[in-house]
Amino acid sequence: xxxxxxxxxxxxxxxxxxxxxxxxxxxxxxxxxxxxxxxxxxxxxxxxxxxxxxxxxxxxxxxxxxxxxxxxxxxxxxxxxxxxxxxxxxxxxxxxxxxxxxxxxxxxxxxxxxxxxxxxxxxxxxxxxxxxxxxxxxxxxxxxxxxxxxxxxxxxxxxxxxxxxxxxxxxxxxxxxxxxxxxxxxxxxxxxxxxxxxxxxxxxxxxxxxxxxxxxxxxxxxxxxxxxxxxxxxxxxxxxxxxxxxxxxxxxxxxxxxxxxxxxxxxxxxxxxxxxxxxxxxxxxxxxxxxxxxxxxxxxxxxxxxxxxxxxxxxxxxxxxxxxxxxxxxxxxxxxxxxxxxxxxxxxxxxxxxxxxxxxxxxxxxxxxxxxx
Amino acid sequence: xxxxxxxxxxxxxxxxxxxxxxxxxxxxxxxxxxxxxxxxxxxxxxxxxxxxxxxxxxxxxxxxxxxxxxxxxxxxxxxxxxxxxxxxxxxxxxxxxxxxxxxxxxxxxxxxxxxxxxxxxxxxxxxxxxxxxxxxxxxxxxxxxxxxxxxxxxxxxxxxxxxxxxxxxxxxxxxxxxxxxxxxxxxxxxxxxxxxxxxxxxxxxxxxxxxxxxxxxxxxxxxxxxxxxxxxxxxxxxxxx
Numbered sequence: 001x002x003x004x005x006x007x008x009x010x011x012x013x014x015x016x017x018x019x020x021x022x023x024x025x026x027x028x029x030x031x032x033x034x035x036x037x038x039x040x041x042x043x044x045x046x047x048x049x050x051x052x053x054x055x056x057x058x059x060x061x062x063x064x065x066x067x068x069x070x071x072x073x074x075x076x077x078x079x080x081x082x083x084x085x086x087x088x089x090x091x092x093x094x095x096x097x098x099x100x101x102x103x104x105x106x107x108x109x110x111x112x113x114x115x116x117x118x119x120x121x122x123x124x125x126x127x128x129x130x131x132x133x134x135x136x137x138x139x140x141x142x143x144x145x146x147x148x149x150x151x152x153x154x155x156x157x158x159x160x161x162x163x164x165x166x167x168x169x170x171x172x173x174x175x176x177x178x179x180x181x182x183x184x185x186x187x188x189x190x191x192x193x194x195x196x197x198x199x200x201x202x203x204x205x206x207x208x209x210x211x212x213x214x215x216x217x218x219x220x221x222x223x224x225x226x227x228x229x230x231x232x233x234x235x236x237x238x239x240x241x242x243x244x245x246x247x248x249x250x251x252x253x254x255x256x257x258x259x260x261x262x263x264x265x266x267x268x269x270x271x272x273x274x275x276x277x278x279x280x281x282x283x284x285x286x287x288x289x290x291x292x293x294x295x296x297x298x299x300x301x302x303x304x305x306x307x308x309x310x311x312x313x314x315x316x317x318x319x320x321x322x323x324x325x326x327x328x329x330x331x332x333x334x335x336x337x338x339x340x341x342x343x344x345x346x347x348x349x350x351x352x353x354x355x356x357x358x359x360x361x362x363x364x365x366x367x368x369x370x371x372x373x
Numbered sequence: 374x375x376x377x378x379x380x381x382x383x384x385x386x387x388x389x390x391x392x393x394x395x396x397x398x399x400x401x402x403x404x405x406x407x408x409x410x411x412x413x414x415x416x417x418x419x420x421x422x423x424x425x426x427x428x429x430x431x432x433x434x435x436x437x438x439x440x441x442x443x444x445x446x447x448x449x450x451x452x453x454x455x456x457x458x459x460x461x462x463x464x465x466x467x468x469x470x471x472x473x474x475x476x477x478x479x480x481x482x483x484x485x486x487x488x489x490x491x492x493x494x495x496x497x498x499x500x501x502x503x504x505x506x507x508x509x510x511x512x513x514x515x516x517x518x519x520x521x522x523x524x525x526x527x528x529x530x531x532x533x534x535x536x537x538x539x540x541x542x543x544x545x546x547x548x549x550x551x552x553x554x555x556x557x558x559x560x561x562x563x564x565x566x567x568x569x570x571x572x573x574x575x576x577x578x579x580x581x582x583x584x585x586x587x588x589x590x591x592x593x594x595x596x597x598x599x600x601x602x603x604x605x606x607x608x609x610x611x612x613x614x
Contacts, residue, residue, distance in 0.1 A: 246475065251467045251478050258465035261427055261455030263482035309511065367469065 019065045020061060022358060029355070040339045051217045054334045060222050060291065063229035067284035069314070069322040070236060070306035071134075071277030077253040077317035079146060084157040085137060087304020088164035089130050089278055093285025094295035095171045097126040102182030108195040115196060119290075125226075126286050127279040135271050149360055161300075168297030178262025190296040191255070193289050197221040214305025225291050232283055233323055236276060238317055253317065306333070309353050315366025324364060378441055380405045380424070380565055381457070381534050386435035386445075388418075388425045395421040396587040398435070403534060408556070408566040409443070410576040410597065411587030412610055419569040420462050422586070423536045426567075427459045428452040439534070449534030454482045456533030460540065462569075465522040472503055475522055477530030496525035499555055517548040523579045524555070534565045541572045553579050573610035577601040585610070 044051045068090050075083045100122040108113060145152040155218055172187035182340030201340050205216050233251065240246035252259040252269040258268050288303070289295045310329040314321025329349060337347040388396040396407035396418050403409045411419045424430050426437055428449040437445040439455055458479070467475050476496060480489045497504035500521040506514060511522060520540055527535055537556065541549040549572065557579045560566050570576035577583055577597045585593035585606060593600065600606050607613035 163587070244481070247470060247474050247478060248481060251470060251474075254467045254469055255465050257429055258461060258467065260429065260449040261453065261459050261465075262463055262478045262526070263450045264478070265448070265450045 014093040030131035054338045058331035058334030060225045062102045062327035063226050064284040065307050066323045066326025067280045069326045071281045071311040072311040073322040074273045074277045081153050082262030085160035087300035088161050090281040090285045091300035093130045094289040096129050097286035102179035127282040130282030131275045131279040134274040190294040193293045315363030381495040382438040386432045386434040390434050408560050408580045410568040410580035410583040416492040417586040458527040458530040458532035459536040460523040460527040464519045466511040466522050473507045476529050479526035533572040537568045
């Protein structure tokens, strides 16, 4: 924006490059994408059931991406650090929950009245674990570097990411009998979760209405994934918007020194942001593990990238934005998988990100935050 | 001058920004119930003095005492708990919190819900404009309103000592008058005030005593009346030829 020329009155030699750039970008996208996009829309209309199915997939993906994206946005909002290790905290969450599932001996055959309370307990323990882990990471790897430069904690974060991936690798070697063999025989290979979530189709009664041809499925699994995410996101939103501590967190994000002058313990508030982000990432790890049935030590990379993109798309630092961004990324990925090609999904997502950032550099819901000194 | 021990006392305080010395041995006292003003030109160290008292920066040597207990080297959020609140230079309100939430943040260290509600009413009575805008975001207020909010926010902590850093900065003369009247009123309700000002004329008018700061050192200390009649002060800060 700053490079845009203002003085157009005199010579005419001031070429508005910014404007030309944006227009040509639009022309490019229209020329190359108009026809495929039109065909896609026709396809969607021709088979609404398929569209509905992809939207449900998008919704479930969006649910966990939102959970992880919040961790990026909470931390960035308060310390302006892109926590590269965050995706790996999510992976650790998946491993932790799988370990606990093994310890408790949960299986698909475990009766529901035992299984669900235990799964809730595992969720709580996993969230507490990743929350503590994330707070510890901030305490040991970022805090001392915070006053040095902005680049130092960033590089430290990349280091922590590698460390966590290796922890995930080593975790795969665990062979205690008490674990009931959940880690499988190959340490590096994806671990499989038992089928603990209900798979019955909740939309089956609709077949009576729409007839046999109605094949859209919305399973108990989908409901648990979306429901848990909605509850957690709602709780977080309430905490940040309404409670005194949540407001103190926003105040610290807006002006750290002023917050300290109000008696807010800035370091503790920063820890709180990491705590909340870690807890949500842990929940996402367990949900995805159970939903997809697998977890692998490097699963955090792609999920982290998608979630970070979601946070940027929604406007990094903005909590509602991260939720919206996560949902959009989930939906776009699911639609692109079906209507374009799964191979192109990454390109589509980042293409859309670029487009949005060109026209709204602060993201969809981002506000113009004045640069801090 | 008074037999009581001072509420706030600075003894030979030296503060640095990195390697640059900003305060070169500041000593001053603020007694219970007083308005004390620090005047001086830009860069004299007025704001640094307040930042040092609040614990945002720690003195390299010297002592800061509140009620005869040392408060240097404790973190800023603990200084607030002891009853020292600051309305910082440039107002520094939280732009994306509502006016009400900004005030609530001023009372962050308190847990007496009833007392907080009472003080919120008191602030709204002092600054009726803030009541009208209670649900507006802080960043949407005008400069004068933001200054009111910054002072009101500090009052929400029930300060024993209120530190005010340049409350008149950037305000229209009418508003400056209004703000100074309110500071006087706050003081008459029992709050001790340490006021940093470039507008020496107005500051000396409402203060009991004053200190003149020059390049990190106190060069004059006297009653406000005596200072406003001092020839050097008149020349340098009051614009009297």
